[in-house]
Amino acid sequence: MPRTWLTERFGLDVPLVGAPMASVGDGRLAAAVSSAGALGMIGVPASAPGSWIAEQAAVAAASGRPYGIGLMAWALPGHPDQLAAALEARPALVSVSFGDFTPYVQPLRDAGITVAVQAGTTREALQAEAAGADVVVARGGEGGGHGRDEVATLPLLQGVLEEVTVPVLAAGGIATARGLAAALAAGAAGGWAGTAFLGCAETLLSEAARARVLATEETGTAYGRVFDVAQRLAWPPEFGGRALRNAFFGRWEGREEELAGDEAAREELAAARAAGDFDTAYVYAGQGVGLVKGAGEGVRTAADVVTAFAAADELLRRF
Structure with missing residues (x-):
């Protein structure tokens, strides 16, 4: 795989982050994604207590690999214990997005934690950079879960890459090796994928x-x-x-x-x-979601998905 800011920063084999998915991805999924060579994240529900974050962080950390925690900025004023728990856990990466993220970026960075902000417009990406974010996630409207639906991933990624100087990850519709290869070819430091993992055994889905x-x-x-x-x-x-x-x-x-x-x-x-x-x-x-596949008679694992994404290397070598 090509070496990028993302792989170098966290020692990854594949330039991919498993997006934080509240009520879908807890410490178990984060550990599985990280163990497979990407960077797994814990999705924190809006009302989760800090104790839940501590418990799930311990599960993710047991992999011995870097992992991340995803926080919702709009929920933090009512749940300050979430930020406190994330600071205490000291994950490699914290994503704080969707609302006023500016008060939380510097405290996280001061704790030695890399900070990501998901941006749905180029203006929002510039605001994230100005607030001190280490990496911006250009999240297009194709993405699952919550976010803006104002710009699609490809035009957003191009606009953000033109305007910001910090590393950029691509999110929204990055579901296979082809999508990851396209993002890397455009200049992104990696992909940010959630839906691709929805078919995995390690999720909380029934x-x-x-x-x-x-x-x-x-x-x-x-x-x-x-x-x-x-x-x-x-x-x-x-x-x-x-x-x-x-x-x-x-x-x-x-x-x-x-x-x-x-x-x-x-x-x-x-x-x-x-x-x-x-x-x-x-x-x-x-x-x-139409690209999410099963595994014959069984259920795919997070490792299966990360391995499939790694084929982006072969695609990029064709050029």
Whole structure:
């Protein structure tokens, strides 16, 4: 594999970060991705206590390899123990994104932690650089989970690479070796991939949710605020979520104001999540979901996915 800022900084074999996915990727997935030669991350749910971060960090650290923690900036004012726990854990990388990240960058850097910020526009990338971020993640609208849907990955990556001087990682639709090779050829220091790992055994997804992921084609996702509004989550409105399209989303898309006051709909979603009914409950995934494959009769592992990404080296050698 080509040596980049990312591989040199963290001693990786593959220039790839397993994106932090709240309620999907805990310490087990982070450890598996890191052990395979990439950099795994723990996705911290908005309401997780600092003790949960400490527990999962211990699991990830047991791999003996560098790992990271992903924090949501908008949630930190109400959960300062999350930042404290991340500082105490001293991971190699902390991502702090989605909201006002500026107060948190320098304390993390002062602790010797590399700081990443996910940016959905070139302006946001410049703000991240000005705040002192060590690396910017150019996250296009194709990405799964929460983020902006204003610019697609390829034009965003080009714009960010032109404007910032810190290293840049590409996110959103980076699901195979071809996507990683394209990002590296454009000048990115590596890829940032979440959806590619959704079919793995080490995630927190149920078998039913994993089956939905594997059965979904590239056009099967939808972006919006339906699931956040239904749950009364305080996500800033500019950061919607991309998930597998289902009946609940289709019913409420465009009716979010009405949904915000519908208690029956809130209860319906909560019950569906508990029951594993994914015609109503959500599975966050990006447009790369159509590229997520199974493993014959078995379930793919994080190591399988990282190994597949490593084929980017061969693709780049063709030029």
